[in-house]
Amino acid sequence: MxxxxxxxxxxxxxxxxxxxxxxxxxxxxxxxxxxxxxxxxxxxxxxxxxxxxxxxxxxxxxxxxxxxxxxxxxxxxxxxxxxxxxxxxxxxxxxxxxxxxxxxxxxxxxxxxxxxxxxxxxxxxxxxxxxxxxxxVARYPRIIPADSGLHQLHSSSYRNPSQLPEGNVLVVGAGSSGVQIADEIQKSGRQVYLSVGDHDRPPRQYRGRDFVWWLGVLGKWEANTPPQGADHVTIAVSGADGGHTVDFRDLAAGGITLVGRTKGYENGTITFEPGLAESIARGDDNYLTTLREADEYVLRNGLDLPEEPEAHVLGELPECVTTPLSEIDLAEAGITTVLWSTGFGxxxxxxxxxxxxxxxxxxxxxxxxxxxxxxxxxxxxxxxxxxxxxxxxxxxxxxxxxxxxxxxxxxxxxxxxxxxxxxxxxx
Missing domain, CATH: 3.50.50.60 (FAD/NAD(P)-binding domain)
Known part of the structure; x- marks a missing residue:
C-alpha cells in the first residue's frame, strides 16, 4: 500500500x-x-x-x-x-x-x-x-484485590444504577462525576458511602450568574499554572437537574454517608484517612472566597446584580463529618459495589x-x-x-x-x- x-x-x-x-x-x-x-x-x-x-x-x-x-x-x-x-x-x-x-x-x-x-x-x-x-485510561488505585468478591468499576464504565448488583455502594472520589453518580445511586434506593478528598467547590450560580461567568470576569480561567500542589484537585460542581451548587451537607442530608479519602483494604474491611472535616473546610473556603471576590467585583464595577447574603451562610457539618468513620466492614454495611471516580491517565x-x-x-x-x-x-x-x-x-x-x-x-x-x-x- x-x-x-x-x-x-x-x-x-x-x-x-x-x-x-x-x-x-x-x-x-x-x-x-x-x-x-x-x-x-x-x-x-x-x-x-x-x-x-x-x-x-x-x-x-x-x-x-x-x-x-x-x-x-x-x-x-x-x-x-x-x-x-x-x-x-x-x-x-x-x-x-x-x-x-x-x-x-x-x-x-x-x-x-x-x-x-x-x-x-x-x-x-x-x-x-x-x-x-x-x-x-481509567485510573484508580489497586487497593482492593480483584478476587475480593466485590463488584468494582470505574466511573467511565458506569451507566445507571440498574447495572449494579443488589446492595449498597461505596463511591470513591468526590469531584464532578463522583458527586453526581453518588447522588443518582442514593436516589435509586441504595445506601451510598462517598469517599471525599480535596476539591474545589465553586457556586453553581451566584447573584444571577453561573460560576463560569464569575471565573471569566475574575480572570481565573486565564490562570496559566495551577496552585502549588493542586494540579489534580477536582471540581465539585453539577449541571444535573438544571444545575445546582454542590454542598456536601446536602448530600449527607439526602442520606449519603461521607467518609474520608480511601486508604486501604484488608480482610473485607476498608479504611479511610483522617481529615474529612478539613477537606470539607477547604472546599467551603474555596466557595466562600469566590463569593467574596464576586461581591467585590460587583461593587467595584457598579453592577446591578441581586444580593445573596444567604449564600454566605453554611449549615452545620453533619455527624458523619464531625465523627467520621475510620473503617467499614463492607459485608456488615451491605456494600457490594465499589465505584472508582478517580479520574484518568x-x-x-x-x-x-x-x-x-x-x-x-x-x-x-x-x-x-x-x-x-x-x-x-x-x-x-x-x-x-x-x-x-x-x-x-x-x-x-x-x-x-x-x-x-x-x-x-x-x-x-x-x-x-x-x-x-x-x-x-x-x-
Missing part, C-alpha cells in the same frame, strides 16, 4: 481534534484527522446515561456555533454534545476518517517529519497533533518520539512539544485553567495551528537572493 502524504496528521476526533481541524482548514493546511471510533465517542459510550455538560450552553461551546434547541442557560445532555461536534465537523467538511486506529508514530529516517502507521495504512506527515485529550505508547518528561507525561509549552513537529492538545492546563474545557480547547487549537503554519513557512523557504560577489570596485 502506498504511503499517504499530508502536512499534518491529527490523532483523535473529539472536541480537540475537531477544533484543530477547523483551524488547519482555515489556514489551508492539508491534514487528516484519524479517529479509532466515532466523532466525540467518549461522550457517547464512556459516560453515564444521565450525564449533562457541567457548563451552560452559552459558555461551553465553540465560538462559531450554538447548541441547536438548547436554552443558553441549560446544560446539554451527552448525546446532544456529541451531535454538536458531528454537526460542527460537517459544516467545514472536516477530513475525519473514523474507524482508523493509530498504532505507531516514529520519526522518518533521512527525511523531515514522521511516519504514522495505522489500521488504514501508513501516512507521512510533517507534523503530528496528539488530540486524544486527558481521558484516555494518558497513554501515548503509540507516540514513539522524544516528547515526554521522565514521568511519561508530555513535555511541552502551550502544546508545543520539545520534539519539533509534535503537538499536544486538550490536556489540562495546556495553556490556562480552561484548556480542557470545550471553549478553551478551541482557543488552544488556534494557537497550535498558528505555530504549525509558521513552521511550514520555514520549511518552504528557498533563497531567491542573487549570489553576492566578493569583488567590488573601489572609488
Amino acid at each position: 502506498s504511503i499517504q502524504e499530508v502536512e499534518v496528521v491529527v490523532v483523535g476526533a473529539g472536541q480537540a481534534g475537531v477544533a484543530m481541524s477547523e483551524h488547519l482548514t482555515d489556514r489551508g493546511i492539508t491534514h487528516v484527522v484519524l479517529e479509532k471510533s466515532r466523532i466525540a465517542e467518549r461522550w457517547r459510550s464512556e459516560r453515564w446515561d444521565s450525564l449533562v455538560a457541567n457548563g451552560p450552553a452559552w459558555h461551553d461551546r465553540f465560538p462559531n456555533q450554538e447548541f441547536a434547541g438548547v436554552h443558553p442557560d441549560a446544560f446539554p445532555d451527552k448525546e446532544t454534545v456529541a451531535d454538536y461536534f458531528e454537526q460542527y465537523a460537517a459544516r467545514f467538511n472536516a477530513p475525519i476518517k473514523c474507524g482508523v486506529e493509530v498504532r505507531q508514530v516514529t520519526k522518518r529516517e533521512g527525511k523531515p517529519g514522521f511516519e504514522v502507521q495505522t489500521s488504514d495504512g501508513t501516512y507521512a506527515a510533517l507534523h503530528v497533533v496528539a488530540a486524544t485529550g486527558p481521558f484516555q 494518558v497513554d501515548y505508547s503509540w507516540l514513539q518520539v522524544d516528547a515526554f518528561d521522565d514521568s511519561g507525561y508530555p513535555d511541552h509549552q502551550r502544546g508545543i512539544s520539545k520534539e519539533t513537529g509534535i503537538y499536544f492538545l486538550g490536556l489540562p492546563w495546556l495553556s490556562r485553567r480552561g484548556s480542557n474545557f470545550i471553549w478553551g480547547v478551541w482557543h488552544d487549537a488556534r494557537y497550535v495551528a498558528d505555530q504549525i503554519m509558521i513552521q511550514l513557512g520555514y520549511g518552504k523557504y528557498r533563497s531567491e537572493a542573487p549570489e553576492l560577489s566578493l569583488a567590488h570596485s573601489v572609488a
Whole structure:
C-alpha cells in the first residue's frame, strides 16, 4: 500500500481534534484527522446515561456555533454534545476518517517529519497533533484485590444504577462525576458511602450568574499554572437537574454517608484517612472566597446584580463529618459495589518520539512539544485553567495551528537572493 502524504496528521476526533481541524482548514493546511471510533465517542459510550455538560450552553461551546434547541442557560445532555461536534465537523467538511486506529508514530529516517502507521495504512506527515485529550485510561488505585468478591468499576464504565448488583455502594472520589453518580445511586434506593478528598467547590450560580461567568470576569480561567500542589484537585460542581451548587451537607442530608479519602483494604474491611472535616473546610473556603471576590467585583464595577447574603451562610457539618468513620466492614454495611471516580491517565505508547518528561507525561509549552513537529492538545492546563474545557480547547487549537503554519513557512523557504560577489570596485 502506498504511503499517504499530508502536512499534518491529527490523532483523535473529539472536541480537540475537531477544533484543530477547523483551524488547519482555515489556514489551508492539508491534514487528516484519524479517529479509532466515532466523532466525540467518549461522550457517547464512556459516560453515564444521565450525564449533562457541567457548563451552560452559552459558555461551553465553540465560538462559531450554538447548541441547536438548547436554552443558553441549560446544560446539554451527552448525546446532544456529541451531535454538536458531528454537526460542527460537517459544516467545514472536516477530513475525519473514523474507524482508523493509530498504532505507531516514529520519526522518518533521512527525511523531515514522521511516519504514522495505522489500521488504514501508513501516512507521512510533517507534523503530528496528539488530540486524544486527558481521558484516555481509567485510573484508580489497586487497593482492593480483584478476587475480593466485590463488584468494582470505574466511573467511565458506569451507566445507571440498574447495572449494579443488589446492595449498597461505596463511591470513591468526590469531584464532578463522583458527586453526581453518588447522588443518582442514593436516589435509586441504595445506601451510598462517598469517599471525599480535596476539591474545589465553586457556586453553581451566584447573584444571577453561573460560576463560569464569575471565573471569566475574575480572570481565573486565564490562570496559566495551577496552585502549588493542586494540579489534580477536582471540581465539585453539577449541571444535573438544571444545575445546582454542590454542598456536601446536602448530600449527607439526602442520606449519603461521607467518609474520608480511601486508604486501604484488608480482610473485607476498608479504611479511610483522617481529615474529612478539613477537606470539607477547604472546599467551603474555596466557595466562600469566590463569593467574596464576586461581591467585590460587583461593587467595584457598579453592577446591578441581586444580593445573596444567604449564600454566605453554611449549615452545620453533619455527624458523619464531625465523627467520621475510620473503617467499614463492607459485608456488615451491605456494600457490594465499589465505584472508582478517580479520574484518568494518558497513554501515548503509540507516540514513539522524544516528547515526554521522565514521568511519561508530555513535555511541552502551550502544546508545543520539545520534539519539533509534535503537538499536544486538550490536556489540562495546556495553556490556562480552561484548556480542557470545550471553549478553551478551541482557543488552544488556534494557537497550535498558528505555530504549525509558521513552521511550514520555514520549511518552504528557498533563497531567491542573487549570489553576492566578493569583488567590488573601489572609488
